[in-house]
Amino acid sequence: MAIFRASSKFIFLFVICYCVIFVSSLNHEGNLLLIFKRNLIDNDNSLQSWNSKDSTPCYWDGIECSDDYKVISVNLSQFNLSGNLSSSICELRRLTILNLSKNFISGPLPSELANCGNLEILDLSTNRFHGEIPPQLFKISSLRQLLLSENFLFGRIPEELGNMTMLEELVVYSNNLTDNIPSSIGMLKNLKIIRAGLNILSGPIPVEISECDSLEILGLAQNRLEGPLPKEIQRLKNLTTLILWQNLLTGAISSELGNCGNLELLALNDNAFTGDIPKELGKLSKLKKLYIYRNKLNGTIPPELGNCVSAVEIDLSENQLTGFIPSELGQIPALRLLHLFENILQGSIPAELGKLKQLQNLDLSINNLTGNIPLIFQNLTLLEDLQLFDNNLKGVIPPLIGANSNLSVLDMSENNFVGSIPANLCKSQTLMFLSLGSNMLSGNIPYGLKTCKSLVQLMLGGNRLTGSLPLELSSLNNLVSLELFQNRFSGPISSEVGNLKNLERLLLSNNYFLGTLPPEIGQLQRLVSFNISSNHLSGSIPRELGNCTTLQRLDLSRNRFTGNLPEEFGDLVKLELLKLSDNRLNGAIPYTLGRLARLTDLQMGGNYFSGRIPVELGQLTALQIALNISYNALSGEIPDDLGNLQMLESLYLNNNQLDGAIPSSIGDLSSLLVCNLSHNNLVGTIPSTPVFRRMEASNFIGNPGICSSETDPCHPSFTPSISADLSLMKQGSSRDKIVSIVAVVIGLVSLVLTIGVCWIVKCSMPVLVAFENSEKTEASDTYYFPKEGFTYQDLLEATGNFSESAVIGTGACGTVYKAIMSDGMLIAVKKLRSSGEASNVDNSFRAEILTLGKIRHRNIVKLYGFCYHQESNLLLYEHMENGSLGELLHGNPNKCSLDWDARYKIALGAAEGLCYLHCDCKPQIIHRDIKSNNILLDASLEAHVGDFGLAKLIDLPFSKSMSAVAGSYGYIAPEYAYTMKITEKCDIYSFGVVLLELVTGKSPVQPIEQGGDLVTWVRRSAQNMMPTSTIFDQRLDLSSRRTTEEMSLVLKIALFCTSLSPVNRPTMREVIAMMLDAKEASCSSTSSPTSETPLEEDAANR
Incomplete structure (x- = not known):
């Protein structure tokens, strides 16, 4: 036991x-x-x-x-791992697959990974690795797949790449790789896939790449590759996908591409290819997608493209293609998308396109197409998106269009269509966007459209439509925009309109609506823009309108409204424009209007308002365009508080019963261009300020006892009595406009004639032209010279005979000198190159004079005068003590005197100056060279937009000197490089770049190793979800939450302005509104600093 x-x-x-x-x-x-x-x-x-x-x-x-x-x-993909990659993994001697993709692993790639001698697949994509790709990595001769995409790797692709002779897939897209693609890539005979897009690769596409015999996919999009497309690519007989979009490739598209018989996807868009579309592309019978839009291609569309029988998408838009649309395109049986918009195509739309039974998306807009829409289009049963706007099409819209398809977008605006709106456009109840504006359509809105539940935007303005505002529209719950302006609609506005809860834009102006405005309008809580001007509405304005607190633009002018203006209007705190003029409103102007802090334009003239001008109007410090309360029955003194409106350009107080003296505070409003105080009961002396000295005498007539100086006795003069008769009030408002227009025209003609005469005479004596006060025209009164008796000799002495020591800058057309006058006054003198040196100087000089001579704004550099002397052309400007924004931002890389508040102030001022050029100058002025060096700063760091040597007056056909390429590298909008067409959106893109400069502190063009051009660098940072603290200028104090939040919002505005598509960019008015919103939001926000959060960006802009 x-x-x-x-x-x-x-x-x-x-x-x-x-x-x-x-x-x-x-x-x-x-x-x-x-x-x-x-x-x-x-x-x-x-x-x-x-x-x-x-x-x-x-x-x-x-x-x-x-x-x-x-x-x-070892496959740890999507395990949410972070930390670093240890090379100890390579001690697993039999390891063939290492997949750590889609994690958050950071740090450099260990060079010891070369010890993984049997590795066949290395997938480190979608992590946060940084640093250079170690050359030792390419010693792994057994590697078949090298996947490093979506990291932060930089530097060049090592030449040792050629050692990986077994490599089949090289995927390195979305990094910061630079320099040339190594020529050794041609040694990779087994390589099937190259994906290296969204980097900063430069130089030409190496010819050696054509030696990769097995290559099937070549993706190099969104880099900076340049030069022509190598003809040798035709050797790649297995190539199915060629993606080269958004590079700097030039030259003609190689006709040899037609020999790549297996090609299925060809994406060459967003480059600078020129010449014709090669007809040899028609040999690509397997091609499914052809994208060559947004280049500089010209010539005609080759009919041979009709042989691409496998094609499902063809996009040739935004080029300079001419000629006719080939009918052969109708032979492509599987075609789903055809985009030919924004070219110079002419002729009719081929009926053969109606045979494309699979067609879903057809966009032929912005061309010169004529003729009718083929009736056969009614048979396109799969059609979803049809855009034909901005052509010269005519005839009737096919009556059964949309009847047999699931149409969601239809835009035929800006043509010459007649007849009625087809009844079956929304038969399938899928139509979301309908724009038929600016045609000659007549008749009523058809029942099928009135009951189209899917509609989001309905735009029918600028036609001859009749009938009443349909009651059925009130059931369209998805409707966001309803535009029926400039038609012949009549009858009352139904109270059911208040059921459109999602409505943001309601534009009903220039019709024949009558009756009262229903109080149910106040139920439209999302309404942003409401315009019902120029109708026959009567009765009182409903106080419920004050509930529409998101309103930004409200125009009730030119109706027959009576009664008091509701005090509730003071609750519309987001209002930027308020027009109530030419009605029959009476009573006092509500003091609550003083709450409308964002108001830039207030028009209340031509009513029966009485009582005193509320002192609270002096709180409307954002007022810029106009304060018009003329032709009323207002009495009492003019409030001193109106002197607080430092941005105001036009003040109309005329034809009232105002008394007392003119406040001197109004005379100190330096931005004021018009101040009409005529036909009141004002007395005393007109304040002797520069503003009033420039004003016409007609602005003060009809006031008893008023005088122009203290030395002249003030005595009553013959003054027409102020009549309360409404007809006088109404016609006076229009009369002043006519007088002003005539005066401006006379002044401009006089100015041009004066310049012309002086130019012809070519006197040996210098001719100095001073924009002095004049009693002849309003236009000449606008401009003045700082001192009478000024001579060319004075300029020589003030600049040291235009010595180098007096140079303070150079511009596109000449040199700028600092002139110190004998009385101590500083003037900037721009001396243009003589006509012997540059043939465009004369035209540039004339254009700059014509442009600057019309402009007076606090944020625009003032032109004091100009001078011709022999071959010297001189422009005399207001001197800016603090130079240019570019100098202050980029002069010292380690230090900048501009804190964020100063930068914001500069940005807002420049925006207001540019907005004035775009929105308030007639004709519109496009600057064409907005950049930080053209934004000048005075002693108080107030921004002034300058250098209009390249400005273009849209309505001046003789301004031929403006046809040359304009703008500065880094600021030029991408579409201008391809289309050579200038719009205000080009200026907005440039302004967006300036905003990026202010936020990041970087120049618009950086060395490649520092990120390249600024827009691309910021967008890439946004796409990679980098914290905004890494984007912001590190010279700023980023410890303040308010500062970082405000910078983040301005950064988003900048990205909005630099959107790739000009359609997506805001107007300057919208930019200003967003900037004011950014200031308000940052002051009221309590969230954590956004400098610690990544910046997200809409993928559409990538």
């Missing part, structure tokens, strides 16, 4: 020892993996199965072993 007990104890101890040994016997490869794990941070405990008590790692998550329990694969 004792022996049995002894042996039992022995067996028990043996089992215990065996178990202990078994538990602690994790093999060598398992221990290597645990060492590898120590460098990782397992955020979700995804590696909890990696247990040191196991004998083998073969059953751990993400691990795969061979039959003899050797680790051959």
Whole structure:
């Protein structure tokens, strides 16, 4: 028994020892993996199965072993891991697959990865690795797939790439790789896939790439590759996908591409290719998608493209293609998308396109197409998006268009269509966007459209439509925009309009609506713009309109409204424009209007308002365009508080019963261009300020006892009595406009004639032209010279005979000198190059004079005068003490005197100056060279937009000097490079670049190793979700939450302004509104600093 007990104890101890040994016997490869794990941070405990008590790692998550329990694969994709990559993983000698993709692992790539000698697949994509790609990595000769995309790798692709002779896939897109593509890539005979887009690769596409015989996919989009497309690419007989969009490629599209018979996707868009579209592309019978839009292609569309029988999408838009649309395109049976918009195509739309039974999206807009829409289009049963706007099409819209398809977008605006709106446009109840504006359509809105539940935007303005505002529209719950302006609609506005809860734009102006405005309008809580001007509405304005607190633009002018203006209008705090003129409103002007802090334009003239001018109007410090309360029955004194309106340009108080003296505070409004105080009961002396000295005498007539100076006795003069008759009030408002227009025209003609005469005479004596006060025309009164008796000799002395020491800058057309006059006054003198040096100087000089001579705004550099002297052309400007914004921002890379508040103020001022050029100058002025060096700063760092040597007056056909390329590198909108067409959106893009400069502190063009051009660098940072603190100018104090939040909002505005498509860019008025919103939002926000959050950007702009 004792022996049995002894042996039992022995067996028990043996089992215990065996178990202990078994538990602690994790093999060598398992221990290597645990060492590898120590460098990782397992955020979700995804590696909890990696247990040191196991004998083998073969059953751990993400691990795969061979039959003899050797680790051959580590796949930890999407495990939410962070930390660093340890090279200890390479001690797994049989490892063939290492996949760590879609995690948050950071740090450099270890060069010791070269020790993974048997590795066939290395996938480190979608992480946060940074640094250069180690050349040692390319010693892994067995590697078949190298996947490093979506990281932060930089530097060049090593030349050693050619050593990986077994490589089949090279995927490195979305990094910051630079320099040329190595020519050694041609040694990779097994390579099937190259994807290196969204980097900063430069130089030409290496010819050697054509030696990659197995290549099927070549993707190099969104880089800076330049030069022509190598003809040798035709050797790639297996190539199915060629993606080269958004580079700097030039020259003709190689006709040899037609020899790549297996090509299915060809994307060459967003480059600078020129010449014709090669007809040889018609040989690509397997081609499914052809994208060559947004280039500089000209010539005609080759009919041979009709042989691309497999094509499903063809986009040739935004080029300079001419001629006719080939009917052969109607032979492509599977075609779903055809985009030919924004070219110079002419002729009729071929009826053969109606045979494309699979067609879903057809856009032929912005061309010169004529003729009718083919009736066969009614049979396109799959058509969803049809855009034909901005052509010269005529005839009737096919009556069954949309009847047999699921149409969602239809835009035929800006043509010459007649007849009625087809009844079946929304038969399928899928139509969301309908724009038929600016045609000659007549008749009523058809019932099928009035009951189209899917409609989001309905735009029918500028036609001859009749009938009443349909009651059925009130059931369209998705409607956001309803535009029926400039038609012949009549009858009352139904109270059911208040059911359109999602409505943001309601534009009903220039019709024949009558009756009262229903109070249910106040239920439209999302309404942003409401215009019902020029109708026959009567009755009182409903106070419920004050509930529409999101309103930004409200125009009720030119109706027959009566009664008091509701005090509730003071609740419309987002209002920027309020027009109530030419009605029959009476009573006092509500003091609550003083709450409308964003108001830029207030028009209340031509009513019966009485009582005093509310002092609260002096709180409307954003007023810029006009304060017009003329032709009313207002009495009392003019409030001193109106002197607070420092941005105001036009003040109309005329034809009232105002008394007392003219406040001197109004005379100190330096931005004031018009101040009409005529036909009141004002007395005393007109304040002697520069503003009033420039004003015409007609602005003060009809006031008893008023005088122009203290030396002249003030006595009553013959003054027409102010009549309360409404007809006088109404016609006076229009009369002043006519007089002003005539005066401006006369002044401009006089100015041009004066310049012309002086130019012809070419006197040997210098001719100095001063924009002095004049009593002849309003236009000449606008401009003045700072001192009478000024001579050319004075300029020579003030500039040291135009010495180098007086130079303060250079521009596109000449040199700027600092002139110190004898009385101490500073003037900037721009000396243009003589006509002998540059043929365009004369035209530039004339254009600048014509432009600047019309402009007076606090944020525009003032032109004091000009001078011709022999071959010297001189412009005399207001001197800016603090130079240009560019100098202050970029002069010292380590220090900048501009804090964020100063930068915001500069941005807002420049925006207001540019907005004045775009919106308030007639004709509209486009600057064409907005940049930080053309934004000048006065002593108080107020911004002034300058250098109009390249400005273009849209309505001046003789301004031929403006046809040359304009703008500065880094600021030029992308569409201008391809179309050479100038719009205000080009200026807005440039202004967006300036905003990016202010936020980042970077120049618009950087060295390649520092990110390249500023817009691309910021967008890439946005796409990679980088914290905004890495984007902001590090010279600024970023410790303030308010500052960082405001900078983030301005950054988003800048990205909006620099949208790739000009259609997506805001107007300057919208930019100003957004900037004011940014200031308000940052002051009221309580969230954490946005400098610690990544910046997200809409993928559409990538």
